[in-house]
Amino acid sequence: MRVKVVCVGGGPAGLYLAILLKRQNPSHDITVHERNPEGSTYGWGVTYWRGLLDGLRAYDLASARAIEAHSVRWTDGVAHVGDLTTRHHGDEGFGIGRHRLLDLLTDRARTLGVRLEHESELTEPPAGADLVVAADGVHSALRTRHAGHFGTRITAGRNHYIWLGTTKVFDAFTFAFAETGHGWIWAYGYGYSGEHSTCVVECSPETFSGLGLDRADEGEGLALLEKLLAPALDGHRLIGRPGAGWQNFRTLTNRSWHHGSLVLLGDAAHTTHYSIGAGTTLALQDAMCLADALHEHTTLPPALAAYESRRRAELLSAQSAARYSAQWYENLPRYIHLPPHRMFALLGQRHSPLLPHVPPQLYYGLDKAAGQLEVLRRFKRWLGPRAARALHARSSAGRD
Ligand SMILES: Cc1cc2nc3c(=O)[nH]c(=O)nc-3n(C[C@H](O)[C@H](O)[C@H](O)COP(=O)(O)OP(=O)(O)OC[C@H]3O[C@@H](n4cnc5c(N)ncnc54)[C@H](O)[C@@H]3O)c2cc1C
Structure with a gap:
């Protein structure tokens, strides 16, 4: 049966669902509305692991191949703790630029016949669609309109973080911990292209205000971070994005994930702390699960109920890992004075x-x-x- 689907939000979740539904039935009428112009997005590179590639291959080989071909890989982890450095061999990890990932998914969706409307912001469900997908991220306007029904809960993390890029291309997943007169500040970074890496910097609120980061303008703040993180950055620059400053991570859950013909997908439905590097993977897996459920059921209510209950169950371990990982960093003083190799081993056990x-x-x-x-x-x-x-x-x- 031909259905009309509107995805609000052209992030990984919305684009990938559109691809999967078009693959299921090319006659489906599928539109993705994205408020930003094509080729513009927030953030830098994102990490993922082998398991995601296996899933992507099973669902859409063409986009899986493109994503793998444009990703960088690493196997080692490095920790700089003050002047000391320790290096360990670990599992293979992957990094890809968020821009690149979205470009690849956009191209694939367009090739399959998905209608893509950029610079199109929808804050309420459009009339006439069989299914409206709120893939509009953590601040989802569609979800917020029915916040009471969805039972949205948001918990802000204690620490402050900023998502930056750098021209230093890390050859390993790199952590840098620097002690200041106001407590510890740390960063983790990974390459995602031949020119750039992601660098997420975090610290406690006491360190944040003690260092004056709450009062510094963007240039002053970046200059201070470059100085503090110099052993890892090797003299390279940190790069900010206008309007993307320091934040507290918001962990979001919903009591319900669907309301009539409206369904939540990806960050609109749930978030997991960035320190486990899983949000994009989980958003793509949501899309796989919703596409399966829509394929298996002939009517919407059981399909949406099946999607919600399966994904809720599958997410439990990632949500637990994310909670404990965020706490590990909030309790950094408990671990940071161990010998670096021991501290690093426990960092690996933070879930x-x-x-x-x-x-x-x-x-x-x-x-x-x-x-x-x-x-x-x-x-x-x-x-x-x-x-x-x-x-x-x-x-x-x-x-x-
Ligand atoms: C610091 C940090 C580091 C991270 N690192 C990783 C990582 O290493 N690995 C990983 O897997 N994940 C990581 N994540 C998480 C990841 O970025 C998100 O989980 C992922 O982007 C969720 O995808 P999404 O499609 O649900 O939402 P988004 O990517 O947020 O996409 C939502 C889209 O909807 C659009 N939109 C919003 N409102 C509207 C509207 N009203 N109308 C139309 N369009 C709208 C937005 O412009 C956006 O393009 C990180 C997150 C943070 C904060």
Whole structure:
């Protein structure tokens, strides 16, 4: 059956859903409305892992190949802690410029016959569509109109962050921690093209105001960060974007993800802290799941219900990882004075629900032993989810 679908928002979620629905049935009438001009977006590069490429290949080989061909890869992680540096070998990671990703998805959508309306801002659902997709990001206007129905909850993180670019092309996933007279400030960076890397800088509110970053103009702020992060930047510049200053990350959840023929997708439905580098992957996976659900059901209500319940379940572990990862950075003083290689090992374990409750040195020892002894590794795996459930139950009970 031919359906008319309007996607509001031409980010990864909206564009990829449009591609998948057009592939399912070329006669579907699909329009993406994006408020920005073509080729303009926020942010720098984004990371993703092998599992995403496998998923993309299964759903649309052409866009998967294009994304892989335009991505950079790394396998090592480097941490600069003051003057000390430690390097570790890890899993293969990928980076791609957000601009590039959106260009590739836009081209693919256009080739398949999706109508793309740039500089078209929609703040209410258009009439006449069978399905309206709110893929309009974390500040979704369509969701906000029905905030009561969706049961939107937003929690702002304690720390401040800024999403920057740099001309330093990191050859590894790079962390830099710098101690100042007002506490620690840190950054993580990864290459996403032959010319640029992403560099996300974060610090506590005390460090933020102590360093005067709350009062500095853009140029002064960047100059100060370049000085503080010099060991990692090798004299390269940091680059800001007009209007994109310091923020507190907003973790967003919704009690419901659909309302009549309106459905939330990607960041409009949920966000996960940037330190796990998963929001784009999750937005693309939302699109895969919604496309499947629409294909499997002949009417909209069961399709949207199936999409919501599947994705809610699939997201639980990423949401938990994101929560613990954000907390790890908020509790940085607990870890930063360990020897750099130990601190780095625990940084790699920051998603763990157990780590905040076990003395860091002891956790490091247990983790090392678990890496060597299969029986301990199994015990840790078994303990992990049980402890996460117990802690979750305890904190839910505390809220009631
Ligand atoms: C600092 C930082 C670092 C990150 N790093 C990573 C990373 O490494 N890896 C990763 O996977 N994710 C990362 N993310 C998360 C990622 O950027 C988002 O999760 C992802 O972009 C979500 O995609 P989306 O399509 O849902 O929303 P968006 O990408 O936000 O797209 C929404 C689109 O809707 C448009 N729009 C908004 N309102 C309207 C309207 N009313 N009408 C028409 N158009 C509208 C916007 O212009 C935008 O183009 C990071 C996020 C942050 C903040």
